[in-house]
Amino acid sequence: MRAQCCAALILAAGASSIACQREAPSERQLAAAKEYTAVGRKIRWNAPSAERFGISSSDFAGASKGGAMGGAMGGDDVGENALHWELPSGWVERPSAQFREANFFVAGDERAECYLTTLAGEAGGLAANVNRWRTQVSLPPLGEAEVAALPKLPWLGGQAAYVDFEGHWTGMSGDQSEQGWRLVGLLLVQPTGSRFLKMVGPSEVIGREVAAFRALAASFHDGAGHAHGDGAPAQTAPPLSPDQATQGLPAGHPPMGSTAKGGAGQMKSETIADAPAVDTMRNASLEWRAPQGWKRGPEKTMREVTYLADAAGQVECYVTLLGGSGGGTLANINRWCTQMGAAQLTDADMAKLEQVPMAGAAGVIVKLERGADATAAAGQDLLLGAVSMLSERALFVKMTGPRDAVEAQHAAFVEFCKSLKAAR
């Protein structure tokens, strides 16, 4: 009986394996067509490849927000003012991210990035942004006059500053270390809103792609007045042609700032390279790096994170993130003034304050001594505060403690503020 069963199994196996043989057929006859009304479907005939694959037009970049369902969520819900552009050949478009309205890998090289950021208002001003970028490539900041002397290009209806720096890339939060990188960018700073187009990567890659970068910049234009559905968004005359774009700099002009090679940039890079690596911390809304020796303090509501900055635990530093503008930078700084019993600041005073890049916007730093009228708790002799207005949110960092102890943490405080960024 057992032998019978085994034989039966083998038989069945043989039969089934014969039935399972498959090979590629060379021809297939298709079944008859069906006709129906496809509800909710809008076909765009003659869509170019770029639009079909969604790799080059911002029209459809937004649709990727639909998530896992991909093609299922065809997006027609594109804002009228969305930007359009033409992807340079060989570049790869990446999904747009926070602070990155358009986002690319330059020449398909994953080290080299290019992206467009739009911020409300002047975003801290031109100089702050130029110098933020210079810091990222380990170059010393430029003075007001030098910033003013940067070449200007017409871009998106305004005059944009054009920069081309080369140096030691430390990353946006100083956590990277790459020798011989180049940063090319356009900064359009206007009270009505600012736009930044930045390309950064290894010099040899960027060098080849500068023309492509200018062409990309030239191809940017608002969707306003542009009819959707004609299938050729790039054919509308852009406000800036590639030819115009190169006017700013003569062909073969060496990138600005490259003269600093081996100078200050180099020195700074060494100190950063020597600095011990600190892990990036993050929570739901922010990422940051804690300076050496800072200890995590207890969690409190309305605070993103609290640190005790000195060994004795007397210097407290914490971060708050609020929706809205929280009354604006000046109002908030003046609250601190009240608390420390210091004189209220005016707009003029504000302008003199130290600026730092914080979470993609310009932040200001104040240092307030305790006055006679202070309401702050005892032991809070010195206050270091930083305020940064992000889009729709306000970011505050505050450090208090005994005078000398806080003073000793000044540099660390600034580093900490710089390391803050919006969590991805």
Next chain:
Amino acid sequence: MKLLKWCYDALSSLWLSCILLFDLGILTWLGTLEQVNTGLFEVQKKYFESWFFIHHAGPIAIPMPGATLVLAVLAVNIVLGGLVRMRKSKATLGVLITHIGIIFLIFAGYVKMNHSADGHVTLFEGQASNTFESYHHWEIAILEQLDDGRLRETIAPQGDFELSLGATPVKLKSNDLPFELEIAHFSPNARVLPKGPMITPKLPVVDGYFLDAIELEKQNEQNIAGAYATVVERSGGARQEAILWGASRQPWTVTVAGKQYGIELRREQFLMPFTVALDDFKKEDHPRMNMPKSFSSDVTVVEGPTKRPVKISMNEPLRQDGLVLYQASWGPSNARPGDPLFSTLAVVDNPADQYPLYACIVIAVGLVMHFTRKLAKHIKSQQSNAS
């Protein structure tokens, strides 16, 4: 004749039943453990929807029968051994009934495997659709716009082109079309990349783009197929080429003999006899907790001139025209309050939908009959022993 008898004896034997049930148990066990490392879809294909497979236990490769084979033989075994050959008496009535139930259950499985369709329709609030799409299977559709606004679609199911893995194309033909469609380089998971100066693609570049085959994802739903398509005009033999990609937002448009055709590679689509529009999606949490209490979609079902509002929620699907629509998931998962939400409704067209319930009742009746009888007998013997 002797051989036939021999086969009959073997296939109807109780010994075979034990072997098959045991083997099914082992398969289930292996298929469960394998899920720790491999995605469910792959496991299911390998262990449960196969006739044969090779199980790798460390360095040893063991060829094993797949669950489809085991279940098929088991069905034969139950019919022959558990019904035909079995002694029919009062004593075996319960067992016979149970066996009928089991056969019916296996039959339900067979129907489900071969004659059902399942997929989903995913809608943002305010959107509507009268098709649902498969989670797993692909198809190539050739579209024509008709003057009355309707679409005319000629479909090639995945089986027609999925073996065209290399450069040798499969030709898809239809008498109604003025061209043949050649499909080559099919890839079950691929991305489309623009050809840059630093890239040397393995596959041809068409219109500045090429298809880049990538490794399969653990979750099969995340794979996006791609292929190269060539339209060859029947008269004249002119050729037009393009890349078809599962995540394309628009079909590839070709003009043949002055007429426009759209060609797309997409997840298999099924037409529903009605339109479903998502009016509102609601998600409720338990108070002061992050734990979902209920999800529901308020939809309007439009069938011809009739409209009716329906609420689809967890454990309360909508049954209409042989289709069942379930609240399956929602998103985007990172949505903030006030953001538009989408709701994913799973759609199943399964003629055997209710069979398991009937089978369950039959089996329960059979088992209870059989074992009650045995118990009664036992108690009786116990009592006669005692007295």
Next chain:
Amino acid sequence: MNTIIKLFASILATLSLVAGARAQHSHTQLPSRSAPYSAHTLELAESLPVQDGGRVKPLSTYASFTLLRFNGKSSCKTVDGTKLDATSWLLDVLFYPEQAAEYPVFKVDDIQAIEAIGLKLEGKKKRDRYTFNEIRPAISTLFERAREYGQKEERDRSTVEQQVFTLATSIDDYIRLRTHFDFAREPQSIADVPALVTVFGKDSVSFSELMTKLPELVELQGAWRNDPARGEDSKRLVQLVQTASEYTSGTETLALIPPITSVKEEEAWHSPADLFMAAFEKQSTPTPYIDMLAAFEKLALSSGDPLQFEMALATVHNQSVAKTMARGEYEKIPLEISYYKAQFITNSLVLFLIGFLFAAGMWLLPRVKALYWGATLSVVGATALVVGAIVVRCMIRERPPVSTLYETLLFVAGVGAVTLLVIEWINKQRMALSVAAVLGMVLLLLANGYETLDKRDTMPQLIAVLDTNFWLATHVTAITAGYAAGLVAAAIANVYLVTRLFGIKKNDPTFAKLLSRMTYGSLAFALIFSVVGTILGGIWANESWGRFWGWDPKENGALMICLAQLVIMHARMGGYLREFGLAAATAFQGTVIAFSWFGVNLLGVGLHSYGFTSGIHTALWSYYGVQWGLVAVCVVHYLVQRTREDAVKQALATRGGGPAIPTTQGRAE
């Protein structure tokens, strides 16, 4: 108006006065408790409703599961070693925080976790309990480490890292509890601001008074903030509100304030923090909430005086219960209190143990009838208690008997014991009774162990898909009954194996035969429930997700049970398994049930991996090991024995001697 509110909110956030110090806050001037709480005080506290884990429950339940989480048991010891129940402990933490800080309530399994946060404490054992004051100096290190380890997946953390993480969670929750009533304890002085004195009509202001005027204060601040003459007043005003905000922050963990509206309108209860934040947006706080806050203040301030305290607690209790009743959320609270008071499970466990002792005596002294009756009474009593517990739980939650992993343990114990008692009643061979005592005891011990491991309310809310009484009542109940009967069969089979291995009752073939029949009977019972339960599970899945079967690990586990039982049944029918084979296979089948019941949850995949199970690993593998070992030994023993008998038989046959000696193995019917 809106901008003013925003401004105020931002001020609150930016001007942190009390700062992080509050977590470390010492309530130095607080009175301490010298006498135990009166019975009435405790009664009031126990039945105070609180919303936690998505449902309204008595404070006693909240207290005991919170203490269980910290302390590994739901009672603790005070400084002088007196035992304290969970509710008294919670009252101490809330109202005598400095005193409670000296109670050792944080159980740490490995002292390395304490050393890892930089604490060096003398005279502590490897596994020991710590007071809040002992941990206090290392809190910031603790949180820092925990944050670090929290970035890892739980399965990637080492044991010490996991313990640090758990301790940090406990300490964090504990701090929130001990500072919960800070808002009620400390009225603020406004004597130095005449304008504010005018507003309030007094020179110190409590939180509840502040809440009544909060809208006015917001407006006032708007007016004062640009008025140079009001600089100082404005500052003090901001400080006043800021301090109140600081006091309420962290109070979200304990929602003691029932909404004044109906459940339909507002399901979530309130904490002082919620009310405070709402006051900014809605601008005015309904009087009942103010009254409730005032009652809490009275309670907090009277903590030194037992009589005053009891009266204040009664006020709080009355207000809260009245609102809870009006919302229809109070009905089950007295029942839940009685359920925990009655200690069904512990008592049942004790009775099972007594039953087991009687049963052991009964086998040693078979003539003493009293032992049999003792065993019967204890086991019946124990079973009644388990069944009672299940029934009461069903009544409290208005759910079918099984909805969580913990409840499967109770249900399997109950159904298993009842099944065995029925078998006992049928054959009166004392065997089933003894097995019932052992099985009940083991399962209830597991249930207690699970509760301690899980550390969460065993009557929780369910996620959306599980929240259906129909399927819980049919599928879950059937499949769990299948587990119970299958384990009963396995237990009896083990008795068979052991008696055979040790040659007990060697000369009584009817005994072996009886065990075999009992095994078979329970297995048949199990098969019905397993098969029906499994198919019902598929039908449920079909109703919920549109697929009958998805090869999900839990589904596969259920199928494996069915298949194991079917193989045994058919093999027995075909005569491939006889008495011994049946017993060995059925004992093995027990591990298949364990795999499906708990094992698949440890795989960490699929739709059914609910429940906290990482501590179950050891128990599960011990069971597998012991069971497989026993079966293996018995099989070897059996084969050796049979070879020997065959040899004897052969010898006799060749001698052409008398009739063949029957083997020990009785032929199948």
